[in-house]
Amino acid sequence: MTAVRKTRGRTTWRTKLLLLLLAVSVPPLVVLTVWDYAALREAFHAATLKSLQGLARAKAEALEQLTQDRRTQVERIAGLLTPQLAAVAQEEAARNRRIVIGGGEAALPALEDAEGRDADGRAAADEPPAAAPDPLRSSPSEAMQDLTRVLALILWDQQQFEELLVIDPEGRVLASTYEGHEGRTARDLGYFQQGLKTTHFAPLFVSPITNRLTTVVSAPIRGPAGNTLGVLAARLNLSRFFRVVEDFTGLGKTGETVVAHRAGEELIVMAPSRHDPEAALSRKMPLDAAAGRPLREATRGQAGSGQLVDYRDRQVLAAWEGIPSLGWGLVVKIDRSEAMRPAILAGLRMLALTVPLLLVVVAASFIASRELVRPLHQLKVATEKISRGNFDVEIDIRSNDEIGELAASFDRMVAAIKFFRAHQRRPEEEEEFDEDTV
Amino acid sequence: MALYDDILAIARDYMGPAAEEYIQRRIRIVQKGEAPETITPDRLERLAAGIDMTAKVYMGPTRAAAFREEVLALEGRYPVEPGDD
Numbered sequence: 379m380t381a382v383r384k385t386r387g388r389t390t391w392r393t394k395l396l397l398l399l400l401a402v403s404v405p406p407l408v409v410l411t412v413w414d415y416a417a418l419r420e421a422f423h424a425a426t427l428k429s430l431q432g433l434a435r436a437k438a439e440a441l442e443q444l445t446q447d448r449r450t451q452v453e454r455i456a457g458l459l460t461p462q463l464a465a466v467a468q469e470e471a472a473r474n475r476r477i478v479i480g481g482g483e484a485a486l487p488a489l490e491d492a493e494g495r496d497a498d499g500r501a502a503a504d505e506p507p508a509a510a511p512d513p514l515r516s517s518p519s520e521a522m523q524d525l526t527r528v529l530a531l532i533l534w535d536q537q538q539f540e541e542l543l544v545i546d547p548e549g550r551v552l553a554s555t556y557e558g559h560e561g562r563t564a565r566d567l568g569y570f571q572q573g574l575k576t577t578h579f580a581p582l583f584v585s586p587i588t589n590r591l592t593t594v595v596s597a598p599i600r601g602p603a604g605n606t607l608g609v610l611a612a613r614l615n616l617s618r619f620f621r622v623v624e625d626f627t628g629l630g631k632t633g634e635t636v637v638a639h640r641a642g643e644e645l646i647v648m649a650p651s652r653h654d655p656e657a658a659l660s661r662k663m664p665l666d667a668a669a670g671r672p673l674r675e676a677t678r679g680q681a682g683s684g685q686l687v688d689y690r691d692r693q694v695l696a697a698w699e700g701i702p703s704l705g706w707g708l709v710v711k712i713d714r715s716e717a718m719r720p721a722i723l724a725g726l727r728m729l730a731l732t733v734p735l736l737l738v739v740v741a742a743s744f745i746a747s748r749e750l751v752r753p754l755h756q757l758k759v760a761t762e763k764i765s766r767g768n769f770d771v772e773i774d775i776r777s778n779d780e781i782g783e784l785a786a787s788f789d790r791m792v793a794a795i796k797f798f799r800a801h802q803r804r805p806e807e808e809e810e811f812d813e814d815t816v
Numbered sequence: 817m818a819l820y821d822d823i824l825a826i827a828r829d830y831m832g833p834a835a836e837e838y839i840q841r842r843i844r845i846v847q848k849g850e851a852p853e854t855i856t857p858d859r860l861e862r863l864a865a866g867i868d869m870t871a872k873v874y875m876g877p878t879r880a881a882a883f884r885e886e887v888l889a890l891e892g893r894y895p896v897e898p899g900d901d
Contacts, residue, residue: 772875772876786829789875789876789879790828790829790832792875793832793874794831794832794833794834796873797831797837797874800873800874801837
């Protein structure tokens with residue numbers, strides 16, 4: 379029992395030395411590796427967010443610029459149409475042809491392509507009434523023909539528009555590059571009403587003509603005296619907008635851009651996204667939803683970035699920006715797993731280096747402890763022999779250090795003891811031996 | 817006297833407290849009874865041979881050989897003069 383206790387309680391100097399060497403080498407190595415990896419991840423995280431911020435800013439600026447360009451173009455075209463529309467108005471006045479809109483002697487059908495339609499392109503009203511015969515269309519005047527021709531030329535020249543309409547101040551579509559719209563009324567449409575006052579960018583809707591997402595930019599057509607002669611409405615081809623949104627450069631395989639508009643207590647996605655091509659107008663989320671925070675802030679014009687959970691319940695790194703002229707918010711995001719993959723790979727490489735290094739350190743500690751303790755072990759064995767009366771010991775320690783000095787002292791001590799023992803017992807023999815030998 | 821001191825200093829490195837007694841015994845033999853302190857360089861070779869033979873009893877052959885070599889090396893510092901022998 380006692381022997382067992384002794385064995386258990388005994389820690390050899392070699393074990394202590396090994397533990398000491400491991401203690402001073404392994405923890406710093408592990409801590410350094412972990413710290414390096416953490417710093418690497420943090421750097422990647424920050425760099426990714428910075429890169430996303432740059433992308434979000436660039437995309438928001440591009441969309442902002444596109445919006446401004448379209449506004450400017452529509453205003454410029456509205457200015458170009460002043461002479462033609464003035465001539466039509468003059469001619470109409472001369473003919474004294476007055477159309478009563480919304481009832482009376484000649485009620486007009488509502489415009490087919492309007493922002494009041496839902497995402498499926500169905501009309502808000504049941505069925506549009508059949509077009510009534512338009513006296514202007516049935517016998518178009520020279521001024522009207524001129525206006526229609528100019529509109530067609532402009533549309534041909536300006537590829538970014540899908541349709542151009544000229545609407546008189548009472549809401550009647552005087553001319554359109556889509557023939558079916560002429561003679562209809564746009565009196566109740568927001569873009570007409572707003573367009574009478576100023577340049578207006580209507581919310582997105584699905585065009586029943588093209589079955590694509592579109593929007594209308596409207597601007598007043600002013601006469602020479604500043605009076606409003608009518609409204610120019612331009613239905614936009616949004617492909618360039620969507621090209622900006624669907625450009626995945628720098629977004630890897632999981633990155634995407636989401637643009638949304640705030641409508642009441644809801645956020646409505648305004649364009650297709652990578653993971654949801656049908657998202658435009660159909661994906662909606664409550665304003666207070668956690669996943670909607672970046673879009674909510676972006677629609678308020680606030681920029682930001684961070685790590686969050688998106689609408690797919692995925693951890694993402696995201697950056698967001700507002701598009702003030704449209705009242706939209708834009709979020710550029712990438713799955714965290716993909717964004718951080720280089721950091722994880724770098725971490726694995728670090729691990730692949732550290733583990734062998736750790737093994738080398740452990741092996742070196744083991745060898746070092748053995749080599750350092752070897753002379754002490756020799757001395758211990760020799761001392762044990764002497765303590766048991768066996769003076770026939772020889773130690774082979776040649777190190778030029780304290781251990782070497784200790785070994786030399788030990789040798790001196792053994793030599794002296796042997797000498798004294800020999801001469802105490804048989805000095806005469808020694809003398810005789812020496813005499814004989816020498 | 818200087819030669820004796822140097823021999824004693826070398827012996828202390830190998831024999832510790834027994835050095836003086838040991839070396840006096842060895843020198844007395846090669847001096848044929850004369851005082852050890854009067855040892856002359858011409859006796860070094862015989863002294864070294866004696867050390868080589870007897871020191872092995874008290875230490876390992878390697879150390880004994882080193883002991884002998886150190887004593888012999890004193891011949892360089894104390895050249896044998898004519899008439900010493």
